[in-house]
Amino acid sequence: MNSTTSFKSNPLNRIIGLSIILSMGFLLVILAGIYGNWFPIIIGLIFAIAHLPVVITKAVTSNDYDFNFEGGNNNVVIETGQFLSAFLVTSGVVLPVILHHSLILTRTAMVLTIIGGCLIYGTVYTFSSYFDESEEDVDDLGGGVI
Template identity: 45%
Template sequence: MEFFNAIRHPLNRLATLSFFLAIGFVLVLLAGIQGSWLPVADGVIFGVAYLPRAVSKIVTTTSDYDLNFEPSASMQGIYIRETCQFITAFLTITALYLPFVLKHSHIITPSATVLTLVGGSIIFSTVYMLTSFFISQDEEDTLDDINTAAI
């Protein structure tokens, strides 16, 4: 039982996710060593692909205590969120298909393509889990404070 409590500790989760992020970057760097630096640029695209979506979640979050009744303010939030979702989708699709284009153009080798895709997928999923972990962690903290204050 104590083992499962250790896994749920936030510092252990952060250490595990940073370990996987390092593995993803090592795979992308190994792909870049094989002759071209373009897989490294693709790894950077994978790394920043989810950040617009994470920023839009933080910026456009509406709470129960938001007393802004102006309809144009809520529409601006929707526009920002939709734009950030589009940018995230564009960067993700670009990062997924760039290794295939580079392989087809004989710029990188097939093994570099596989290394780039696996490493980039690990990077993207780690960034996704990190941002969702910290955003959900903040929401849980505020809910706990509200519930204890009501009692």
């Protein structure tokens, strides 16, 4: 039982699992592009960069940098990044449906693009939240002095 819990809590195993899921998402998007159309690859790239506005606004509004936003109103910047990210994810889901309705994509390509894109975005989001843990969230290893 101890080896099972160490297998699940090992960070390297989590990273390897997320990498496998990310590669499956890109594989589905590329398979959707086999039908003679390159739009699914662009939609896959939209999903891949969809979390980037949130990461940029978190980095800009953190206390590590000396950017002076007047009055310290960082909520506007953070919410703008969240809005842009939500816009990109929504566009990534709706664009294959619109292209299918316009007879540019087949139904199979539409489904593969949406599933693959959701896998890509979910993996990027999980990677960023995994590496964005603050030092307070990390458990004590028990080796410190009281």
